[in-house]
Amino acid sequence: MVFLDFETPLEKLYEQREKLQQVSEEGDIDMSAAIKELENKIKNTRKEIYSNLTGWQKVQLSRHPERPYTLYYIHQMCRKFVELHGDRYFKDDKAIVGGIGNIDGQTVVILGHQKGVNTKMRQYRNFGMANPEGYRKALRLMKMAERFNFPVVCLIDTPGAYPGIEAEERGQAEAIARNLFEMAQLKVPIVCVVIGEGASGGAIGIGLGDKVSMMENTWYSVIAPESCSSILWRSWDYKEQAAEALKLTADHMFDFGIIDEIIKEPLGGAHSAPEEMAKILKRHIKKSINELLEMTPEERIEARINKYANIGVYDVVKEEEKVEETES
């Protein structure tokens, strides 16, 4: 089990429980009462910790090494799934996966960022940082979905689009921009869920949809808190402050009207009960698709574009106020 720094009280209780279990296994002393008490304590401590998470702690949770990734959810949710590879222009990106699957009788195109489950695979998946061909593969699959009238599901989990020489040569910016442009007009429903990290252009590059939701312990921001700290505070040491200032949690995003729903996670986070999390996610996706299928493609596109057109906060000044500004 991997414990995060704010889970230290939990870690200690787990250690105590393990010791008691050892003692009771070795000797004849009955420890069951003490163990039961400890288990209650673990439950309460976990509840306490998880009901007061800071922005930075949620960032940590979203990056938990045992947290489920896109392919895990896909295989849990789809009875049949065929993974499809390649953008048909350059290569197959390993940081974005996708394919055609079946969720309780509904064929969908489902895709998302993919991180690796161990050191070797993390390298292979480029830590979930896609190159342009990843975004182009995603678009190819979405256009196919449109042709065959399959809803699209996008699972978002990236620390950002990859900042590399080849990524720039092959048009990282163009690939993301093109996806935004095309997804705005896609005739089939698009359901997006942030399942981990939602960082910057790399996230929104597959994140424009009719219904956008976030799991409880995830974040969505224009920049990762560490990078924000390094640019605005000119030091890497202010990531906690940056995480607070960016107001990047699911609760904030929901209050701002930027996302439509928060998907509850099992107590202790998605990784503490992955199968249950997959069930919750599947229910959410089914419900969302069914709602969206009630609308015509034209209605969906109009509502989608209007939704994004209305995002933004600003003041409108009157003519006389403009004059005051120039005089002051």
Place this chain on the structure above:
Amino acid sequence: MGWFKRLKDGIQTATRNKKEAPEGLWYKCKRCKETSTVKELRENFLKCPHCNYHIRIGSHDYFDLLFDGNFEELFDDLRSKDFLEFSDLQPYHKRLDDAQKKTSLSEAISVAVGKVNRRKLIVAAMDFKFIGGSMGSVMGQRIAQAIDHALETRTPLMIISKTGGARMMESAFSLMQMAKTSAKLSELAKAKVPYFSFLTDPTTGGVTASFAMLGDINFAEPEALIGFAGPRVIKETIKRDLPEGFQTSEFLLEHGFLDFIVDRKDLKSRVGDLLALFAVKE
């Protein structure tokens, strides 16, 4: 406001030249370090007369360069606000106040409509001096309204980008402006109203990864820095030096992301040509 005044405001005069040029009418080139007079600069389309370096100019300089004469500013009633109460080394609302005072501009983008070689064009142009030309809610909204205006009047749209990318102090709201502007542009494309994207030094981040790369025509000034990730970030990630000429306009043209590069002196005539070629027959 014309280029002459703006240039004078932003003049960088070398200390040793102060005596000879009491009115600050000297410009020292950032690149070749040669000095020239403002008059020489003006006659050379605000480029260094010695090395052709295209100095960073503002929205209104481009309006003056492009429009036949008068132009009308649009949507200048929108103002950014510090709705997240964002504070790093200084509060966002103070950054906004300072930027407004320093630049006499209301935001990092200005929109105007006028005529270029007698054909109507809506131009949205950015000012790097205003918080690095960063994109927040107001930039997104001014672009959205410019697109609506282009749709209603069937007038071609040109966006001149000069920006470091998203405005971090508006967090996810600034990120969402990428989706907002791209979604609005998809409507413009559907209505078959031409959109020209002009990229100038620098154009990076979320702006490049949204409307700046979505022109029917994408073109740039020479030697501009254009990219998704900034060169410093890339260097830190890959831990080696970047190749010569990486992320310049010429690099993007070579890799297929620009239609052409245009010298500032030819900008107006080139845009005029595009307008004539795209014009719907009466």
